[in-house]
Amino acid sequence: MDGTLILGGTGFLGPHAAALALARSRAVATFARPLGPPVWAVGRRPEDAPRYGTPRDGVQWVTRDLEPEGAVTALLEELRPKRVLSCAALARVAACEAEPERALRLNAGVPAEAARWCGQRGARLVHVSTDLVFGAGLPGSRAGFREEDPPAPVSVYGDTKARGEAAVLEACPAALVARLPLLIGDSGGRGLGASDSLLVAVERDETPSLFVDEWRSPLEVTQAARALVELLGRSDTGLLHLAGPERVNRFELGCIVLEEYGVGPEEARACLREARQAEVETGGPRPPDTTLDAGRARRRLKSLLEGPRASLRRALGGSVAPEA
Numbered sequence: 001m002d003g004t005l006i007l008g009g010t011g012f013l014g015p016h017a018a019a020l021a022l023a024r025s026r027a028v029a030t031f032a033r034p035l036g037p038p039v040w041a042v043g044r045r046p047e048d049a050p051r052y053g054t055p056r057d058g059v060q061w062v063t064r065d066l067e068p069e070g071a072v073t074a075l076l077e078e079l080r081p082k083r084v085l086s087c088a089a090l091a092r093v094a095a096c097e098a099e100p101e102r103a104l105r106l107n108a109g110v111p112a113e114a115a116r117w118c119g120q121r122g123a124r125l126v127h128v129s130t131d132l133v134f135g136a137g138l139p140g141s142r143a144g145f146r147e148e149d150p151p152a153p154v155s156v157y158g159d160t161k162a163r164g165e166a167a168v169l170e171a172c173p174a175a176l177v178a179r180l181p182l183l184i185g186d187s188g189g190r191g192l193g194a195s196d197s198l199l200v201a202v203e204r205d206e207t208p209s210l211f212v213d214e215w216r217s218p219l220e221v222t223q224a225a226r227a228l229v230e231l232l233g234r235s236d237t238g239l240l241h242l243a244g245p246e247r248v249n250r251f252e253l254g255c256i257v258l259e260e261y262g263v264g265p266e267e268a269r270a271c272l273r274e275a276r277q278a279e280v281e282t283g284g285p286r287p288p289d290t291t292l293d294a295g296r297a298r299r300r301l302k303s304l305l306e307g308p309r310a311s312l313r314r315a316l317g318g319s320v321a322p323e324a
């Protein structure tokens with residue numbers, strides 16, 4: 001048993017995690033094994049996934065549909081990885097409302113199957129979940145929801161992800177479930193995630209409506225991926241929140257994104273429309289505040305978990321002032 005398997009390696013988050021896992025693998029290469037342990041990234045369409053900072057053939061891309069019962073177990077038996085990052089999901093709120101059975105299979109059934117295998121074989125499992133397991137109530141403080149708070153989702157997506165968390169920890173008590181917030185950052189030109197989708201809309205001369213009454217603790221995607229890869233090398237168990245330290249509303253976040261991409265503050269505001277959740281028809285229920293308190297992760301991990309402005313500036317190659 002060796003190597004790292006990224007389930008959902010072809011989505012927004014997965015290719016970043018695959019690139020960082022490969023870098024870590026190369027760092028432990030030996031004379032006898034110059035490339036280090038393998039890294040596999042799985043999805044249905046690996047040909048569409050961006051290759052970040054790695055030679056094109058560094059990560060081993062695997063084409064597989066994980067939805068059929070037994071598919072993930074068969075894959076795990078075939079590759080026998082030592083570490084598994086589980087981030088395959090039906091991750092769009094509207095898609096989950098439209099196809100709840102499929103959402104249940106992908107967001108709970110597949111991770112549970114992976115967890116059973118990892119539990120039996122002693123493989124390290126980090127499963128990725130979401131802040132949207134919360135939302136029916138408000139966080140107890142401005143710092144946000146803590147790991148101890150009980151899940152209370154409002155959408156099929158949040159509900160199936162919460163079921164996935166519980167199923168993973170039951171089948172593999174040594175696993176870690178990492179809850180992520182809204183992710184921003186580079187999606188390799190695919191318009192995925194909260195910042196690239198906004199940039200695409202603004203480039204098309206649209207004026208996106210962004211909510212002033214929807215609060216999140218966004219995290220830049222490479223910082224999320226780095227923290228997840230760090231967790232693959234650790235033995236923490238249970239739940240852990242990975243999130244930025246700032247609670248911002250979606251309109252504020254939109255302004256920050258445009259400004260960090262070089263638009264002046266006044267122009268950035270003019271590119272966007274301030275909206276309220278109740279005014280806009282969306283593809284599913286949207287919780288007002290799912291801010292995550294990531295204090296525990298910040299105390300434990302070496303990986304940076306910065307706010308949206310500092311992390312985008314860092315990702316875009318600008319200079320970043322040290323955190324206060």
Ligand SMILES: NC(=O)c1ccc[n+]([C@@H]2O[C@H](COP(=O)([O-])OP(=O)(O)OC[C@H]3O[C@@H](n4cnc5c(N)ncnc54)[C@H](OP(=O)(O)O)[C@@H]3O)[C@@H](O)[C@H]2O)c1
Pocket residue numbers: 007008009010011012013014042043044045046064065066067086087088089090091092106128129130131161180181182183184192193194
């Ligand atoms: N993006 C966010 O803001 C955010 C926030 C919080 C939590 N999360 C969580 O983070 C994880 C990754 O999210 P993401 O934004 O990267 O999602 P994404 O872009 O939608 O990617 C989903 C991944 O799952 C794979 N997948 C879906 N159905 C599959 C199937 N039947 N067989 C095999 N693979 C399948 C996709 O691969 P193919 O399409 O190639 O099949 C893709 O690699 C998810 O667990 C999500 O719940 C995301």
